[in-house]
Amino acid sequence: MPMHVPVLLSEAVRYLITDPAGVYVDATLGGGGHAVAVLEQVEGEGRVIGMDCDPEAVERARRAPPALAPRFTAVRARFSEMEAALTALECSAVDGILADLGLSSIQLDEPSRGLSYDREGPLDMRLDPSRPETADALLARSDEATIAHWLSTYGELPRARAAARAIRRQREAHGALTSRLLRDAIEPLYRGPTRSRRLAQAFQALRVAVNDELGELRSLLDTAARVVRPGGTLVVIAYHSLEDRMVKHAFRPPRPLDAWVEPDPSLWVPLTPKPVRPGAEEIEENPRAGSARLRAARRAADVPPTPNREEA
């Protein structure tokens, strides 16, 4: 049975729940670990709306134990579709949103998704299979400079240009790429103890590009600014520095000259002056937690809701 061990579980739930009778969104259901822990804390009128862009995660959550079912709704939605999904549920404001970014171990370990350099499979990499383009298709139409930009920006991969060249050559030689062919293309560039890390960085970079993960995070931060009630919380667990920087920036305490910057920096009151990191014990039990950084913020009570960008 594939498993995902939830990261920073008690910390996430503690920051998220301000009112046990509130409405909470778990924006990244994954294996359902966080959602179940939140459900265990809500009572009375409280409910949990679970979302994920991956229909398999939503299906899994719908099969959750019946005891949890009355307070739980699972919906397939990307962050950029969250507001529409909430509207469809006639829910215009929520007490908290939790987003545990990236991918689950279940997705990573599934060879047919091509997300792991350790598993042989087609180079798909979509977390949401309704996205039009797989990683292989994206690489097929992208030039070396663009691929190098992704590798260096989204993966912070050294020697990104050389890696991009190797990927282009591999595609020209083999046609459609698999995860094994991608690994074979870049592995010779990175010898020594950092080799596994470099492979992980390269795979991460392409996954971020395929799934527009930074654009999606931007949508999440914008949507949260509109739908979280004053006094409610946004909790985000990030796994790489670009994401964490975006969250940190959105949660920054107000500075007088920032009034024109979007999102309104005075909207959130940070609850975590520094990101919360897993302890050594959690990392030992779950090495995938190693890079996790949790930030939480409370929606300020005296700020009017941010207008929808389209309406503004």
Ligand SMILES: C[S@@+](CC[C@H](N)C(=O)[O-])C[C@H]1O[C@@H](n2cnc3c(N)ncnc32)[C@H](O)[C@@H]1O
């Ligand atoms: C780290 S896992 C979440 C694990 C979950 N918290 C648990 O306890 O099992 C991240 C999940 O977020 C989903 N995801 C990633 N980007 C998304 C997006 N833009 N919109 C919705 N879900 C997304 C992935 O499909 C994956 O299932």
